[in-house]
Amino acid sequence: MNMAQAKRVLETALLTAGQPLSMRDMRVLFDDEIGADTLRQLLQDLQFDWTHKGLELTLVASGWRFQSRPELRHHLDRLHPEKPPKYTRAVLETLAIIAYRQPVTRGDMEDIRGVTIGSQIIKQLEDRGWIEVIGHRETVGRPSLFATTRQFLDDLGLQSLDQLPVLSGAVNTADVFGVLTDSADGSSFDSSALSHELPDATLQIAIPLEHELAQPRPLIGIRE
Secondary structure, three states, X not given: OOHHHHHHHHHHHHHHOOOOEOHHHXXXXXXXXXXXXXXXXXXXXXXXXXXXXXXEEEEEOOEEEEEEOHHHXXXXXXXXXXXXXXXXXXXXXXXXXXHHHOOEOHHHHHHHHOOOOOHHHHHHHHHHOOXXXXXXXXXXXXXXXXXXXXXXXHHHOOOOHHHOOOOOOOOOHHHHHHHHHHOOOOOOOOOOOOOOOOOHHHOOOOOOOOOOOOOOOEOOOOOO
8 A cells, every 4th residue: 555545544534533543543444554653644744734624633632633623613613503511610620620630539629629529520520521530549448539531631632631731820710611511522722811810719720721622623523
């Protein structure tokens, strides 16, 4: 198979995939006939080919995917005007604490928020696929340690936690993370500054993501 054919196959696989494709997936696609370096070159070529189109090829935590560009979102939203359910301030602040302080126990979260965190809050975030138990703290009761998931990063359009915005100033955490509920299919990252005041009770868990999470919608592949 020449490189032109390989690029065509890879492009088709990425466009029709229902989820991001990892390098392992791509090697399976070519039955290991194409190495990692060649695959990276093909991906780079595809990114260039799509530079001036409405879709962009981007790398997120789980792999590579095509998604719509942020500047086109307001047009695409007209086809999907319905809004997903909103989460409470308590749920969003809990998510913010886990994202920046992970791994944390429920007790850690309660110390930071200053209030009790109910089981239903944790369950909502687990059901959404944003957090998971990654172990237990070796202390009395062996409480569960919570961390964010790859799905959380995918929905943010990020490759790793290192790409989360640096904490700089106080931001209204619940308002910021509320945008996650507007991006059920994931989105790319586009940093914007916020200037809301954050109550002392949340200890300035500042996360400037209010606009970032709701930007583009990834292209959902069509499978027969």
